Amino acid sequence: MVNNTLLSLITFSPLLVIVVLMFTPKQMVGTIKTIGVLGTLLPLIMSLMLFAGFDYSAGLQFIERRDWIKIPIGLDQNGSLTFFPIRYEMGIDGASMPLLLLTAIIGTLAAVGSWQMKRRLREYFILYHLLLIGMFGVFSAQNLFLFFLFFELTLIPVYFLLGIWGYAERERAANKFLLYNGIGSAILLLAFIAIFVQLQTVNFGELQQVLTNPDDPLSGYLSPEYRYGLFVALFIAFGIKLPIFPFHSWMLNVHVQAPPPVVMIHSAILLKMGAYGLLRIGINFFPDQAYEFSVWLAVFGLINIFYGAVLATVQKDLKMVLAYSSISHMGMVLLGFAAMNSIGFQGAIFQLVSHGLISALLFFIVGVIWDRTGTSTITELGGIAKSMPFISGVFLAGALASLGLPGMSGFISEFLALMGLFGAMPLHAAIGAIGLIFTTIYVLRAVLRAVYGPTPSRLTRLADAQPMEAIPLVVLLGVIILIGIYPAVLSDPLQKTLDSIVPVVTGIGG
Amino acid sequence: MDANNLFSVEWTYLRPEMIVLGGAVLLALLDLLAGRRLPRQLFGWLALVSVVLAGAAIWQNIQTVGQPIGFMADMLRIDSFGNAFKLLFVSGVAFTFLLSFSHLQRDAIPHHGEYSYLLLIGLLGAMVMASSADLITMFVGLELLSLSSYILVGIRKHRLASNESAFKYVVSGGIASAFTLFGMSYLYGLSGTTNLHEMTSRIGQAANSGFGAMVLISFVFLVAGLTFKIAAAPNHMWAPDVYQGAPTPVTAYLAVVSKAAGFALIVRLVLLAYGGVLTEQGQSLLLTELSGYLSIIAGLTMMIGNLMALRQVHLKRLMAYSGIAHAGYLLIPFVSLTQLSFEQVIFYLLAYLVGTFGLFAAIETISRDQRTEELKGFAGLYHRAPVLAVAVTILVVSLAGLPVTAGFFGKFYLLMSALANGRYWLTAIMLATSTISFFYYFGFIRQMYMRSGETEASVKIPAGAAFIIGVAALATLLGGLFPGLPSEFIHQHFNSGFDLGGIMKPGE
Numbered sequence A: 001m002v003n004n005t006l007l008s009l010i011t012f013s014p015l016l017v018i019v020v021l022m023f024t025p026k027q028m029v030g031t032i033k034t035i036g037v038l039g040t041l042l043p044l045i046m047s048l049m050l051f052a053g054f055d056y057s058a059g060l061q062f063i064e065r066r067d068w069i070k071i072p073i074g075l076d077q078n079g080s081l082t083f084f085p086i087r088y089e090m091g092i093d094g095a096s097m098p099l100l101l102l103t104a105i106i107g108t109l110a111a112v113g114s115w116q117m118k119r120r121l122r123e124y125f126i127l128y129h130l131l132l133i134g135m136f137g138v139f140s141a142q143n144l145f146l147f148f149l150f151f152e153l154t155l156i157p158v159y160f161l162l163g164i165w166g167y168a169e170r171e172r173a174a175n176k177f178l179l180y181n182g183i184g185s186a187i188l189l190l191a192f193i194a195i196f197v198q199l200q201t202v203n204f205g206e207l208q209q210v211l212t213n214p215d216d217p218l219s220g221y222l223s224p225e226y227r228y229g230l231f232v233a234l235f236i237a238f239g240i241k242l243p244i245f246p247f248h249s250w251m252l253n254v255h256v257q258a259p260p261p262v263v264m265i266h267s268a269i270l271l272k273m274g275a276y277g278l279l280r281i282g283i284n285f286f287p288d289q290a291y292e293f294s295v296w297l298a299v300f301g302l303i304n305i306f307y308g309a310v311l312a313t314v315q316k317d318l319k320m321v322l323a324y325s326s327i328s329h330m331g332m333v334l335l336g337f338a339a340m341n342s343i344g345f346q347g348a349i350f351q352l353v354s355h356g357l358i359s360a361l362l363f364f365i366v367g368v369i370w371d372r373t374g375t376s377t378i379t380e381l382g383g384i385a386k387s388m389p390f391i392s393g394v395f396l397a398g399a400l401a402s403l404g405l406p407g408m409s410g411f412i413s414e415f416l417a418l419m420g421l422f423g424a425m426p427l428h429a430a431i432g433a434i435g436l437i438f439t440t441i442y443v444l445r446a447v448l449r450a451v452y453g454p455t456p457s458r459l460t461r462l463a464d465a466q467p468m469e470a471i472p473l474v475v476l477l478g479v480i481i482l483i484g485i486y487p488a489v490l491s492d493p494l495q496k497t498l499d500s501i502v503p504v505v506t507g508i509g510g
Numbered sequence B: 001m002d003a004n005n006l007f008s009v010e011w012t013y014l015r016p017e018m019i020v021l022g023g024a025v026l027l028a029l030l031d032l033l034a035g036r037r038l039p040r041q042l043f044g045w046l047a048l049v050s051v052v053l054a055g056a057a058i059w060q061n062i063q064t065v066g067q068p069i070g071f072m073a074d075m076l077r078i079d080s081f082g083n084a085f086k087l088l089f090v091s092g093v094a095f096t097f098l099l100s101f102s103h104l105q106r107d108a109i110p111h112h113g114e115y116s117y118l119l120l121i122g123l124l125g126a127m128v129m130a131s132s133a134d135l136i137t138m139f140v141g142l143e144l145l146s147l148s149s150y151i152l153v154g155i156r157k158h159r160l161a162s163n164e165s166a167f168k169y170v171v172s173g174g175i176a177s178a179f180t181l182f183g184m185s186y187l188y189g190l191s192g193t194t195n196l197h198e199m200t201s202r203i204g205q206a207a208n209s210g211f212g213a214m215v216l217i218s219f220v221f222l223v224a225g226l227t228f229k230i231a232a233a234p235n236h237m238w239a240p241d242v243y244q245g246a247p248t249p250v251t252a253y254l255a256v257v258s259k260a261a262g263f264a265l266i267v268r269l270v271l272l273a274y275g276g277v278l279t280e281q282g283q284s285l286l287l288t289e290l291s292g293y294l295s296i297i298a299g300l301t302m303m304i305g306n307l308m309a310l311r312q313v314h315l316k317r318l319m320a321y322s323g324i325a326h327a328g329y330l331l332i333p334f335v336s337l338t339q340l341s342f343e344q345v346i347f348y349l350l351a352y353l354v355g356t357f358g359l360f361a362a363i364e365t366i367s368r369d370q371r372t373e374e375l376k377g378f379a380g381l382y383h384r385a386p387v388l389a390v391a392v393t394i395l396v397v398s399l400a401g402l403p404v405t406a407g408f409f410g411k412f413y414l415l416m417s418a419l420a421n422g423r424y425w426l427t428a429i430m431l432a433t434s435t436i437s438f439f440y441y442f443g444f445i446r447q448m449y450m451r452s453g454e455t456e457a458s459v460k461i462p463a464g465a466a467f468i469i470g471v472a473a474l475a476t477l478l479g480g481l482f483p484g485l486p487s488e489f490i491h492q493h494f495n496s497g498f499d500l501g502g503i504m505k506p507g508e
Helices: A006-022 A029-039 A041-052 A097-116 A121-140 A144-153 A155-165 A170-199 A204-212 A217-221 A224-241 A249-257 A260-285 A287-313 A318-339 A342-373 A389-402 A409-424 A426-451 A467-485 A488-509 B011-034 B040-064 B080-105 B112-131 B135-153 B160-191 B196-230 B238-245 B248-274 B289-309 B315-330 B341-370 B386-400 B406-420 B424-450 B463-481 B484-494
Strands: A061-075 A081-092 B069-071 B076-078
Touching (some): A006 A121, A029 A041, A029 A121, A041 A097, A081 A144, A097 A121, A097 A260, A097 A342, A121 A260, A144 A155, A155 A249, A260 A318, A318 A409, A389 A409, B011 B069, B040 B112, B112 B135, B135 B196, B135 B248, B196 B289, B238 B315, B248 B341, B315 B341, B386 B406, B406 B463, B463 B484
């Protein structure tokens, strides 16, 4: 088979930018910014090429396989070492392609949003591009090992970005981030090695084949209890990233302390890695166990929805409102997974993409407001619509998208997730639908209070959006509306892939 | 191929030991006859030359030795197991000398003559430990290493801290030696031989004819004594104090060479002496009951090392606890013996060697520059020496076991063997404590990148330290990107003739 290198080019193109930046003198601030921002166009353009060339009727595509590492696993009869080859395997399918494209878009827009950064710009952009490599890699990796490496690769840059460029309590937030995600990664590694040791393969396709086909000779190696244990381990590991209710506190700190572009990346992409992992590795490989566990998925989803929503209504800081809103929206993803059917999964992935776009938009605006006013406390704001009509308008539109206004991406994703769940667990779905009302309350409370109302005198002369700020706003809002009115742009590529997961699930569950 | 008398010995295979011994004797004579008249760096260079020559001789042995060669009824045994460890020791001691040059220059270490030949004698002891298959020579090697280390730790005799740590080291080392010897005496009493290969079956017989309790007692005493050298629980307490008081190159030497030598001795002794003991079900006792004891030690060591390291601000104490934690990890392949345990231990030791030595070289540079041995000396390093800071970042990330570094694969292999053997709770402890270790290893990163130092002046890095740090960082990265290369090398060159008792014969 001919190797397609496009995914590798996308993934490692930021490396080129890193090398160029390393040789740029750090006094040349303008040049560094320009390289840092324009550099993100490389993966974006290639991702768009990939999107254009994506074959809707095929499953896994853009495949690349190369020999890479040989792991010694034992000795043969002659006493020579037998190796297990771990290949460098990249590929993409309908579930990962939208997320890869999302990463490329947000990657560019958050870089544009980094235009305002002031300190240590060269290091900032080097780390930023390192983070991009990790994120692209996670969505293109086709085996557990590579997935884990890229997953871990995102950890170190975020630690730095948070710890150096964050707000006042940045180091505490960075440590907490490291601790929680370190535990998550440790559990993930444990589960991966357990799978590898038992089944002697790490390739996604082979694993799915072995684990979901009862006739496969290797399938008997794992007892149902063992599988259940693995699934729960994966659920916890990815649940920390997602984040699921008891493991969420690190994420609040990150959202409040990180600089705005990093928060954009974090809430738009990094949280999604948890959900993507849960689907790709957890549910895809252990459908029976996921089905058994699906009630719990729904319960955790509901807890997330209500916990996030209730707490979001009492927050004073816009960032905290958005952070809790993220928790609430991630609950909707869990509901979609819990449905265990095609519509539910579709809703979950729609929600991932949609929330990625919306939260990036909202956090970007909060960053802009902070830049102008030096505050993100709701009660200190108010009436900024008079001086910043454009930004305020987009802010309101983003808020409406977030609460699920029809015609925007938020609506279609929540609608699909709940519809899927109605088929499986009507009661849970009905409760989940009530959560949407809370969303309306907290979103409107926060945004209307901040944007409209009487204008305090010190907020009367704020500048509206600069061109560099307008680009991300327009692009994000445009994509949100595009998905809202023409969801086929997302659902068409998804269909084929979901078909390959879903029959396995429903075939057993009935 | 056993030789019966001294004349039929194939002395050529003993060249590495002879070179080291010759170097030590030559240096001692030079020091005695012309110590004051010679330039002080000369001793260091001469010693380094003999270490490099010994390394070349070991390399030659690796190429030519196929089957193990025993000397004087296995008093010494040249086999791939020993050769692999010897290469580690030689590179460790070479690094130690490189690191010492700046020390010697500044006169921070008096008695440069003694310093150089004592290091060589310690190396000889370590080499004997790794290649003896007899209790007597094993103990002689152990004592050679220990006694020379006691003096090395206290070589700055006008310093109180140095004296204190030397004293602590002697006392606790003496107790540990007594424990070891006591355990060995049981082994001899039960088997009537000091030869480990003969012992394998005899201890097995003794255990089956009603002396099982005695076998256990000997095991407990032996292990209790030997945990001292590798700084594992319950004999780890000396490490922080001794590391703190010793000159930095000696600390690095203790943390790497001495520890690796301890592992070499434990592996051979325990596998050979107890490999023949079977339970009633016909399983090896090493895989059942004894590995249970070892896993308790491993678990405790990991927890103590990592938890205590969290609170350290003194760099050498931090490294001491980090070393304790790594000793705990290194006991895992022991607990879950597989055909690959040997490769895993060597790979991990290699990753540990480069990581630890690189970091010690950085610590030495920083503490000279900042006149403090505390972690805050690293503050703002990124602004003062960006390349050094990036190299240190690679090293600590490797020691923490994150990809893509050699340390990650070291841990990956250990985890793999532990899981394949169903050692779930040990695996859990390892993962949990590794996560804890992120905290103190990232402490370096926090200081270097996120704190501002007292000055912005660039750091002057001595050539020896720069060389070590460069090699270490590069090796760490390469080991992480292409871990197959060292594994394959280890296997190709060291696995043939690897005969440690019945459990780990190839092809099983």
